[in-house]
Structures are given as C-alpha cells and as structure tokens.
Amino acid sequence: MIISKEQLSDYKEKYEEVENLVEVDSKHDPQTEPFRSHYKAMDILVEMQHNLKNLLNDLPDDEVHESRRLLLYILGYLYKDSGRICLWTQELASGETYLLKCIELLEPYKMNPECVNAYLGALNQIGILWSNRNDAPKSREYLEQADKLYKDFKASSKVPFTIYDLFGSKDEIEQGKGVNTLEQTYTLTLYYLAQILGVLGDLHLSASLCHRTLQRQLEFNDYEHVDWALNAATLSQYFFQNDRNTESRHHLAAASYIMGKYESQMLQPEMSEDERSAVLEVFNHRSADINRCWAKYGLNLLAESKNRLMRDDDGDGLQIQKDIQKIALNEQCKFESLDIGAFEDVITDQYALMYDDAKPIFLAIQNWLNKAKEYYTLDSEASEYAKIVQDQASAYKCLAFYDFDDGNRCKLHKRQADLLESLLTMNPTYYLNICREVWFELGSTYSTMMDIKLEAFEKLKIQENPRPHVLNKINLLCQKSIKKFQEFIESYNDKDTNELKKNIPSDELQPILFAYFQVGRLYYKIITPDKKSQVANVTNCLKYYTMFMKTNDENKEIAEHFKQEYSVCREMVELLPLKIMKLRSEIERGT
Template structure:
C-alpha cells in the first residue's frame, strides 16, 4: 500500500505528527504555536511531493454542503488504483492541515482543508482505507461549527458520522485502516486489534460530541443517552482519563436526579467514586496522562464537584420523600406514609433488574467495585426518620468533602451553595423527626451555619445571595417559633421562660424578614411600587409572615398589643392592595392572599373590641 512512497515523504509526515503533539506550554512563551507552524510547513512539503489533487474531486468540493456527507451521495467504491491512493494520501494531509489551522485559531482555513479532505474521500468513504478518516474529518467540522454556535450544521456533520459508522459496521465490519497507516511501510502497519481500538475511539469521540450538541439544543434525553453511551464505551475500550470520566459520570447523575431516577443516579455516582479512585494508580499513557501529583489542584476540585453531586442526590431524594408524605400544611401525613410502605413491598424486582442492566457501567471486577459502593446507599425514598437519617449522614459527609475545596476564601458562591444545601439537609431531616424539641435543635443548627455567612458578605456585590440567606434565616426562626408555640400549647401553664423564648424567636424572624424587604428598597429607601418578578413571591411571603408574626407577639401590655395588631393589619392590607393593582401577584400567593383578605376583614373589629375593653379598665 505504501510501496510507492519514498522515505523522504514518510519521514516528513512522521516528523510533522511528532511536532503536532508537542504541548503548547513547551513552546517559547512568545511563540506558543512554533511547533504547530513547523508541523504545517512539513505537511505542505509532503502535499507538494504527492502532487496535485484529481480535478474532478476538487470541483466537487464546491458543490457539497454538510448534508451531502450523508450516505445518499454517489455510490462508494474502493480506493485501489494509484490515482485513488494519491487522493487518499492527499486527504490525510488535508485533514492534518485542517486540524493544524484550527489548533492555531485559524478556523476558516481549517474548515477549507477539512472540506477538501471530505471531497477527496467522498467516492471511497465506505472503504477500509477511508472510513475512519472521513468520520474524523466530519467530527472536527462538527466541533468547529459548534464553536461558531451553528449547532444545526454541527449536528448534521456529527449525525452523518454516526450513520457512516453504523453502515460500515453493518456492511463491512472489519477494523479499518488508521489514517497514519497510509504513510507507513508495509511492515509497520497496525494489528487488527490496534486498528479496532483506534476506530472505536473515533466513534466514541463522535458520540461524545453529539452529546454536547444535543445538550446545547436542550434535547436532554438524547444528550443523556449519548453521554451514557460515551462513558460506557470508554470503559469497555479502556480509553478514558479517570478525573474526566468521573466528573462526566457525576454530572450525568444530575440529569437522572432531575428525572427522579434515583437508581440510575446512584449508579453514575458510585461509578464516579470508583473511577476517581483510580487517579494516580494507573500508569500514564496517551489516553491517561494523569500521573500521581501532576494535577493536585484539579484533583481536589473534581473531588469537591463529585461530592456536590452526591449532596444533590441525598437532598433531592429526601425532599422527594417529604413531598410524597406531607399534608396540606407541610407536616407528616401518617396515612400517606402507610400507603407508601405498602407500595414499597409491591415494587417489581424484575423492572429493577432491567433498569440496572440498562444503565450498568463496567464488567467483572470493575462492576463488582461499583456495586459495592451502590449497596451502601439507598435509592428508594426514605419512609421514616431512621431511613432519612441514613441519607442525611451521607449527604453531610459529602458536605464536609465539598467544603475542603470550596472554601469561603476564593469560592464564595460555591461555598455558600454548599452551606445552603447543608441547611436544607437539616430542614428535610426535621420533617421526619417527631420530637418537637429535637426539631428545634436541628433548625438551630441551620441558624448557626447561615448567620455567619452574611456577616462576611458585602451586600453590594452579593445582593442576591444576601437576600436568599436573609429569607432562609427568617423562615428558620419562623419555623422554630411555630414549634415553640406548639410545645407551649401542650403545657397547662407555660412559664415565663418559654414565653420569652417565643418572643425572642419572633423578634429574630421579624429582623431578618425586614432586612430582606429593606434590600428591595431603592437608594432613597423607598419601597418599590412594582416588585420585580424574580422576588415577587418571596416579597409577598415576607409581608404575610411579618403580618402574622406581629399578631403572635405575646405581651401583657394592652397598648403594645393594640400597636402590634395595627402593624399586622397594615401588612395584610399591603398584600390585598398590591394584588388588586397587580393581578400577577395574586397568582403567586393564592392561599396567603385569601388569608390576608380574611384578616383585613376581621382585625378592625377585633381592634375595636380591644379599644372598648381598654376604655373600661
């Protein structure tokens, strides 16, 4: 096959490949592309030595767009004659020139070379010597158009590659030549096994790029399917970087979590843990350059990111369980709990095993290692405190792991999100707790972790985050106050200590709701006539809860109680009046609006009776 090639061409081509692989940081600082330019010069010399391209194929290049790379063009034929062999070798050079120009950020020139490569190969694209190169050229054009945000064009190239691979495997099936073999002497040609490995890697890249394109197009089901296929193939062909593979598997888990497919999500996260554990333990190769100690910063970052994916798993599973068992005021409904217990016993093992097989990564020892991690983590919704606590503790473990990297100094937003998730874990665990005092202690832990955050934050730069935390702290104090009132109601004669505690919690809730509401004011401290859509519901809820809080302050001073009732009425009226003039607000707080209307109707009468009573004393 390469017999007609002189040693000069072979040597120049191999030298060009070697220069192309030189990492950018190994070039002089002022000439980052020095090795790329040297490689390009050698490739152009090889092209000149090979001679001009066949005219008929050059002319065809101008006529074909990405749609013509589909499989309905002219009938493919084998590249056997000297002219065909020359066209094929020229296509290899055009491909490498295309990649070279793209690597040096000369995208238009890169595109021209890749299109010329496809044009030269088109008549032979389904042949043993061409199919791999043809798919690689289309993959690169797909990436190029994707970076230009021309996603439909990118999709066309990549889907054409996928179709060509499938057709080749169906009709021919034997491992095709790797493009580099066209410049190797006969005795240096690759083995069938190596050819197959390289061709499968090309197809795996194709699936990976398709996953990105479908994600960009918000075709999330398809994107997840292609991402899963990519990860599975990378393991099967032992062609993966542990850090990269692990973070991609963990990221895929988030798709399954959002779809409430917790078994699939658990499998992805368990696999991520196992593969992440390989980092630094396997020898460095072309496919796996990550030797121990090479990327400590990236290692710790990825570890933190995977931990955050685990936190979301635990939190979402707990929250989903809460939603399925709570009544209309957010408390545990024991009847629903009993129904779910009965349903769990009827769950079909057969369906579970089918789903497991569909999602399973790895074989043999790797599969066993992943299963060992999975078995320690539940995927069914917890139905009582003990089951919920098990998930909570796992989530809390990963909170600690995530905070090791995402610290407040340097990763402010990420750190706060981790702390907020930690707070949310305590909140949902409290739902399962039947002892009110212990529930109070859980909420107290939330306050202890949230309050220090706003001390350190500059409200000018972190306004939205500040608002989120202020609202969450306010609501936590509000929940604690409700719990203390419920505890007091069970006592025959609440002592002054519990009354003082209720008022203290009330005061703290009012403080943080007011801080939140004050953050909505303009620079002149005026509250907006029109509240922005992004804060409309929390603003209305804050107003409603402030109204309720003033109505629940315990005082023995009649004058003070009347003042509190007047303030409460003022806030209820604000809600009713605002919803009258802004109908969109009424849709956001239907329940609270009805209660506010009721209180606007009842409170004036109550206040009049109170005044009359005061006049008599």
C-alpha cells in the same frame, strides 16, 4: 507515475512533525502567542497539500491506479487536520472550507478502510463547528451521519487504516492502530452528540449517550481518570433528578472507584515537587466535587422522600413511576466491569419512609460535605464554601421532617439556623445573592421553629398556665424571623427612596411577595398583653399585607402563584383596621 517510497517517507516525517507540534509543543506556547505551534503545523500541512496536488496533476487523467487513490486518501487526511486546527484557532470559516473539502473528496471512498477514519473525523469536526455557531440542529445532522457511517463500516467487517498505514507498504501496517483510532473517534462522536441532544432538550437520549461514552472509554482504556470520574458523577445528577436512584448511585460509586484507583498511582517517583503539588491539587479539588455530587444525591433522596409522603399517589403518578422503572431496566446503564458494590453500600437507593431510614442518609450527607469543606474553605473559596454549608443546613431541615418529637425537631432546625447564621459574616457587598438566600432561609427556619413552639404552647395552655419563658421563646423566634425577612426585602429596596426597585425579575419577586406575607403573618402571631404593643404589631401586620396586595396587583404574571395568600390578605386588610380601632378604644378607656 507511481509515488516513490522516499516521497512517502518524507510525507510521514512531515506529518509526524505536525502531530508533535499540535499534541506536544502547543502545550508550551507562550500566552502572548497561544497558537504559535498550531500555525507552524498549519504551514506544513498547506505545503504538503500543495505538493500532493502537483503530484496528482502529473498523473494522467485516465490513469486510475493505486497512486492516485493513495494521494487522494492522504490529501483527505490533510484537509481534515487543517480544518481541526482552524477550529482550534477559532477560524471557523476556513475550518469549514477544509472540512467540506475533505468530505467532498472522500465521499466516494468513505467506506474504504484507508479513509474511513479521516471521513469520520471530518464529520465530527464539522459537527463541532456548527455547535460553535449555535446551530444545534445542523450539528446533530452531521454527527448522526458520523454515527451511521461508523455502524455501517462496523457491519462490513473491514479493518480500518490510519494515515501512517498509507505512508508505508502493506507489510508495515500497524495492526490494531486503525481500529483503535476508529473506536476513539466514534467515542467522540457519541460524546459530541450527547451534548447537542442536551442542548436540543432530548435529555433522556443525551444521558444514555453520555453513559455509552463512559462505558466505551472504560472498554478501550481511553480515558483520563479524573475527567472520567467527574463526568460520571455529573451524569448521576440527571439520573436522580428523574427518579432513577439506582443508576445515579451506581455512577457515583463508579466515580469514587476510579478516583481511588487513580490515587494509588498518581504520584510517581520521578515527579518534581511542583508536579506532585499540581497533581494533588487537581485530585483534592475533584474529590471534593465528587463528594458534593454524592451529597446532592442524598439531599435529593431525602427531599423527594418527603414529597412522596406529603402527596397522594394517583394513578398517573404510579404509571409514570412504572414507565421510569421500565426505562431504567431496559437501558441497564451500568458499568458491569467495575467492582463497586462497596461504594454503593454506603447509602441506600430507596426512598425514606421514617426517621430510621432518613438518619443514615443524613449522616452520609454530612460526611461527604465535611470532606468537601476540607478543600473548599471560607478563606479560599467563599462562594462554594457557602453552598456547602447551605447544603448541610438543608440536610438538617430534611431530617427534621421525619422526627415527630417537637423538642428534637426544634433542635434540628436550630442546628440548621446556626449553620446559616455562620454565613452572615460574609460581606453583602460582594456576596449579595448568598446573603439574600441565607436571610430568606433563616426567616423561614425561625418561622418554622416558632410554629412548632406555638402549637405546643396552645396545647399547654389548655392543660395549665404556660411559663413566661415559653412565651418569650415564641416571641423571640417571631422577631428573629421578621428581622431576617426584612433584611431580605430591604436588599431589593432603592437606597434613595427606600422602596422596592422597579423591574425586578418575576423569579425574584416571588420570594419577596412570600416574605411580605410571612412578615405580616408573624407580626400577628406575637403574643403580648400590652395593648400599645398589640396596636403596633397589628399595624405592621396591616402594612405588610397591604404591601403584598399592592405588589401582587402590579405584577399580574406572578399573581397565579399566590391566590390563597391573596385571599387571606384581602380578608385581613378589611378586618385589621377594625381591630386597631377596637384596641385603641380599649387603651383610651383603660381596659
């Protein structure tokens, strides 16, 4: 028996109906029946499988001709598509059954042009299935099989088919479609494998595969502009976190280039007003996200520049840097087809050594963040708006490091503080974590400003009598810093006992301990000739140093981080009671 042309044509029509249901109709399914079209498609696939099995049973067992092979190939495709739908509808057990059926059926023929696309697709889908089951090693195993199959098939120089090629005669094969399908499927293999490797902790290889995925999407013109740009910008974050600034900037520039290309063509005359609004909303949203990624790159550049200037370079550090540069050069993670030099020229990829290097980076950061704030506003996206303002404040903090003029440094920190203060209009009931971050950072900022002015005061005191307003500014900054740190600490207190809550995670206890230490230090720094005020300040100093030591002793797992501070506190806790007694004695004597 040979399968007729009419039967193949009927199968083709049914398969086209399945594709239309999955790719088109499913997008309009009601929320009450989110998988309605998928279930309809599944019913058709099951019916087709049943008919194909009957046809196969009608063939003599000893008959090995094109009809049997053809039916097997088509059946393999149907199993693969059934498995994919089951995964989509979260029926993982049924999905696994179908996908394993496809793999078992087509295993002897996987290198044949007629079914390589089905087999490769099934390996991808079962890789996704094991990822959904949180079994990354098993997922990796299947995806690496897919990677090997693609490479072996490409080396064979065979031309792959699509399922539609199986429904027609040799003369009806659509040239190039099978190749496009294979390349698109393999691009997905790399994408899925990159995600799994990230989960498994192989971030270097994961990033490399992410870049290859983006490169292939460009090469085969198989991408959505906004998604591609966002993925490139996200990947840039890995590169700058690993001292690969050139590649990081390159991916950000590519993201901006693709978004610009999309902007010029995204609005079409035939679009309705609602469609135009939806497109603009997505574009503005993702443009703001890419601007934030640019700003993160700039902030990292300034922060890491500061770290490098503050630490002594040792031999190991230099060797690590050479290894990183070698990796970057060998990989050449670049998009050679894109003309993006103008976007790269907006900001350097070199670390800053002095103020003149840091200032252009700072200005670029502020420009990107101001653009991001056009989309993320306090009224519409309060949490994201707060993060942007915090980044703006961080940029001022970074720039202040490079300015050696005390007056200018204080002005930059003042701008930092003003930005942070503006966020305290947010209600702590709803935005407690943000308020905590702001209180802590403001405490640190005012403390830094106080230290700058106190150092200048000590120098001035040697030369001449400082004016009272200088002293007042120092004390005011002290009090502001104390208040912000106290607000931060109190946010962790039990409302009934007004004492620190129990079982606070260690990563949150660390800043609390730091705040205790800082408040103690700040009370000691307040300058006043009044003895009674001095007693009160020293008593508060002793109180917070004691709280620091008590909390530290009760949480040994974080004590390792505060060895130096603990040593200072232990010494001060011994000396401060004597100082208090001395001050009180002087008050009694009226001296």
